[in-house]
Amino acid sequence: MSNAKxxxxxxxxxxxxxxxESKTSSGLYLPETAKEKPQTxxxxxxxxxExxxxxPKDKVLFAKYTGTEFKMDGVEYLLIEANDLLARLS
Known part of the structure; x- marks a missing residue:
């Protein structure tokens, strides 16, 4: 079982x-509303x-608008179907 319960x-x-990142490469800070939805x-x-x-602990790339977002114990999570995973990142 995970630490997410x-x-x-x-x-x-x-x-x-x-x-x-909340800061661009040129040093500008992005407001929350300007950030893109995470895909990793x-x-x-x-x-x-099977x-x-x-x-668990794999870093993955997933489709941009997929799954169910929720917060538990102050931490953001995303519950998605395995077929919405696009790649494993190294």
């Missing part, structure tokens, strides 16, 4: 999105389906 079911994957994250937990090809 949630165990995804089936082919679902629990991800903690990685935050975008770290796998926290996976469902019980076809899931990622494991």
């Amino acid at each position: 949630i165990q995804p079911l089936g082919t679902r994957v629990l991800i903690r999105p990685l935050e975008q 994250g770290q796998v926290v937990a996976i469902g019980d389906d 076809s899931i090809k990622v494991k």
Whole structure:
């Protein structure tokens, strides 16, 4: 079980999105409303389906507008279907 106290079911994957930098390369700070939706994250937990090809702690790329966002204990999470994962990042 993960430290998120949630165990995804089936082919679902629990991800903690990685935050975008709040400062641009030129040194400007971006307000929250100007930041893009994150597309990378770290796998926290996976469902019980054996076809899931990622494991906890993997860094992944996922589709931009997918899954269910929620907050637990002050931490943002995203629960998505495994087929919405696009790549494993190294």
